[in-house]
Amino acid sequence: MDFPIFHLDLLGNRGLVAIIAILHVLINHGLAVGMMPLVAAMEWYGHKKQDARWDQLAYKILFVCFLITTTVGALTGVGIWLSVSLVNPYSIASLIRVFFWGWFIEWLVFITEVVLIVAYTLTWKKRSTGAAKVRHIKLGFALGFFSWVTMAIIVSILGFMMDPGNWLTDRSLLVGFTNPMYLPQLAFRTPLALMEAGVIAMFLTLCFTRKDPELRTNAIRAAGLWIMIFAPLMLVGGWWYYSKVPEAMAANLSVGLLTLQFTEWHDLLIKVIVGSLALILIVAQFAIYRPNRVPRWLPLVPLAAIIWMTGHFERVREFVRKPYVIGRYMYANGIRVDDYPLLQRDGLLAHATYSTPLTSAEIGKAPAAQIPHLQQGRTSS
């Protein structure tokens, strides 16, 4: 089936997808996947120490996450479907055919996640003591788990678009799901999400604990440790992921990172990326060593660094796939690799749904100079 061509002036199709998708990834990773286990851990710690201040801080952070994820997060999630359906309906149609059951399960998990976050937030104050509190903490960790599962399913589809692996010869859901890029990308994204959550939690802690220096010191230190634990894991996951990128895509990396004009800056940019990660770690270290001296603006530095890194990573992932939209299966223009020889031989119009070949009478009415071309087109169709 043919689809009408969608073209967005000024912003461009890529800009539309990029803005919606990157905003969604930042919210999903930082405020859902990474933050829910952190909030549950803070609640658990407060319960263990019988310190209500930790509980209140965790609730305040959760409430911010609840507001943003259920509004901007949910809208951009739908927005991704809208934008990719407009920009490249062929690829999304192919992906739906391959991952129908995967997406169906993801939808169930997502609904569970929404129910859990609503229940977790709204029952916080009612379930504040004894066994009810323990159950509530378990609810928090369950929410964290389901948030991660939604990401784990979607990451498989993202990996598939880069390298479908054996699916090209054995077309089953399981083979497509377990593509070569799946686990490395998941191993990278999971600590990235947890680290992002640590940075956001540090910033929110500074906003919410102005009147309690003792809690601020302990909570800032805990957030710093959280970042410090997951940063090396992200580096290892990133390296694993990088090592699995197909050779042809790795060759596109310089362009993906910097555009054609600045490819020679590739080495410098790698150092900037390593430097950004080090900067995040340095702020975390400072937060651990001298938590009482961390100014409120300081977490904005690693936050900017991690937003830049995540956004750039998504950009590179999209760019290196070229000329394919689904690696070795479909080109970015929506033509399948297998169909290409046929279309090259017959021309696109011969197989276009809404292009009916001209009749002899219609060809006869055309200007004399065009008749040989039209006849040739008719013969080939």
Added chain:
Amino acid sequence: MNRLAEWLGERPYRSIALNVVMLTVLLALIGQPQLFLMIGSIMIAVLAVAGLRGTLVRWRLSRNTSHPYELTYLWAPGATAIVLAGLGLWLILGADSGSPSYILGTIFFGFEAWLLVLLGADLRANRAEIVEAR
């Protein structure tokens, strides 16, 4: 000058930290990455041993009661500081003197060395607290 001397005297580690920073600046000004690597590595090794001693003492004294969170708090900062100081040296080694990478590497290295001095000082203070409490 007197005020500086007073400020340094308030905390014993401040003079060590000042020495470390001065040595880092000196190495950066010499502008020889190989020399920086050699002396910088020795400096980090000495500071790491001092930090490790303090960490081990604290770990032995508190291991019966310590929680994974506290263990991470005890070990992770020092280990990260050593790794990042190594990263600073890596940036210096692959760069020309005065280039952005060289300056960035020097800043990382100096900061991490300073943090290792703080770590040793904090752990000594912690050890004194523990001994006092016993």
